[in-house]
Amino acid sequence: MILDEAGSLTGRVFVLDDVDGALTREAIRQGADVRAWCDDVREQARLPRAHVAESGSSPDWVPDTVLWRLPRSVSGVEDTAEVLAGWLAPASRVVAGARVKHMTPAQNTALSRSFAQVSASLGRQKSRVLHATCARPMPPRWPTRRYVPEVDLTVLSRGDVFNTNRLDDGTHLLLRTLGRVLPTPPARPPSVPTAGVAIDFGCGSGIIATWLAVRGFAVTGIDVSQQALASTRLTAAANRVAVGTRRSDGFGRTPAASADLIVSNPPFHQGAAKDSTPTFEMIRRAGEVLRPGGELWLVFNSHLPYLPALRAGVGVTTIEARDRTYIVTRSLKQPDCPEG
Ligand SMILES: C[S@@+](CC[C@H](N)C(=O)[O-])C[C@H]1O[C@@H](n2cnc3c(N)ncnc32)[C@H](O)[C@@H]1O
Structure with a gap:
């Protein structure tokens, strides 16, 4: 559903917490310039090695699109949204998804603190996607x-x-x-x-x-x-x-x-x-x-x-x-x- 909602993937695509590497592989297949990062070393091991980013964010490579499998915790969404907003250009877009049963409205609020425009897709196949753009860096709450x-x-x-x-x-x-x-x-x-x-x-x-x-x-x-x-x-x-x-x-x-x-x-x-x-x-x-x-x-x-x-x-x-x-x-x- 994240891929469907993202549409065609061109330019620089950053893939975050891609549990099984499927988002990363599809972005590569579409010819995008792809870097990927997972917080969990086990998930990172499933990514195509040549595309693993050296760290979560790097100032000399700013993505046009971020595909993100949302964490369950609101605090996790808030922290990562802060990091992304400090890194992304205002026109960059974030397409973030998860199972509906693991999502709460508080995640939208957490994203909205760091992005001026946030909207939610309709739920489909027990999943939902949040779209965020217009990054606005805020004084970080995390750590x-x-x-x-x-x-x-x-x-x-x-x-x-x-x-x-x-x-x-x-x-x-x-x-x-x-x-x-x-x-x-x-x-x-x-x-x-x-x-x-x-x-x-x-x-x-x-x-x-x-x-x-x-x-x-x-x-x-x-x-x-x-x-x-x-x-x-x-x-x-x-x-x-x-x-x-x-x-x-x-x-x-x-x-x-x-x-x-x-x-x-x-x-x-x-x-x-x-x-x-x-x-x-x-x-x-x-x-x-x-x-x-x-x-x-x-x-x-x-x-x-x-x-x-x-x-x-x-x-x-x-x-x-x-x-x-x-x-x-x-x-x-x-x-x-x-x-x-
Ligand atoms: C129950 S928490 C305990 C955290 C902390 N020690 C505390 O007492 O508050 C378990 C921790 O184990 C880590 N963990 C999960 N699977 C692991 C694995 N296979 N190898 C190493 N650490 C793992 C998790 O990321 C988590 O931080």
């Missing part, structure tokens, strides 16, 4: 910043990040529980990390990664999302600690036996669909990535069936906390036994 007293951190977030700059209830339970076994953080974050090597898997806004860095860990945040990693870097900087970031589906090339601690509020969705596959894969790989004696701490919805996988993939697993919704687990990678 947003919030002080979160429960964890004594300032959190910054881009718009399409899990829970943006708020503290998720599960993450809160996880950090409260882990905080009981880690030493109290020093008054000022240490200049050299001495507590060990830690990974925040699925780092989102970087709350967990930054919380660990404040406690003296050398931390890497891993996420599929470019917006998540950008947010993690901003959150770490706002709290005056260093956190490394890696955009990867799962642990990727993380070396075996390289981490003392892995902490995660793991993914339970891919796009709109519930999907535990990445978490099962993460648990399996965590057993390799942890050093002997290292620990994996997770929080998850208590109905999710991760306990057998944790025991098989990592080692002895205990439930450290539980509330009405979540459990927090601690899994110990078996230390090496001395010979004899």
Whole structure:
């Protein structure tokens, strides 16, 4: 429907968050000068490689048309619309679509803040398209910043990040529980990390990664999302600690036996669909990535069936906390036994 509504594609076409590469391939077929970008590295891997943009926007190549598969979150629409409006010419047009069940009028409002003309198509085949033109750059609202007293951190977030700059209830339970076994953080974050090597898997806004860095860990945040990693870097900087970031589906090339601690509020969705596959894969790989004696701490919805996988993939697993919704687990990678 996005292609139907866009009509013929000529000139410079930028394709944003094209889940399966179909929009990009059609624009190439029509002879347009095409660049494409996906926030999620898994979706980006499906794009024709020669057409992947180096970053979300580049000042020396301004598109005539943007084809955009809208995110579900209004904040994600608002943030990206701001970035587009700062980049596009007034005559550039945006053709953005999604399933009707994932769209709300608030998305039109979010687009209207950055584009003077916004109109909606009629719905068809359960989908709808928004047309936007006359970009009008506004003072950006994103990334947003919030002080979160429960964890004594300032959190910054881009718009399409899990829970943006708020503290998720599960993450809160996880950090409260882990905080009981880690030493109290020093008054000022240490200049050299001495507590060990830690990974925040699925780092989102970087709350967990930054919380660990404040406690003296050398931390890497891993996420599929470019917006998540950008947010993690901003959150770490706002709290005056260093956190490394890696955009990867799962642990990727993380070396075996390289981490003392892995902490995660793991993914339970891919796009709109519930999907535990990445978490099962993460648990399996965590057993390799942890050093002997290292620990994996997770929080998850208590109905999710991760306990057998944790025991098989990592080692002895205990439930450290539980509330009405979540459990927090601690899994110990078996230390090496001395010979004899
Ligand atoms: C439940 S959120 C947790 C975010 C953050 N750690 C927090 O506690 O607020 C899960 C995160 O995992 C990321 N994610 C999803 N699938 C992933 C995968 N296969 N590999 C790495 N990260 C993934 C998502 O982008 C999201 O940021």
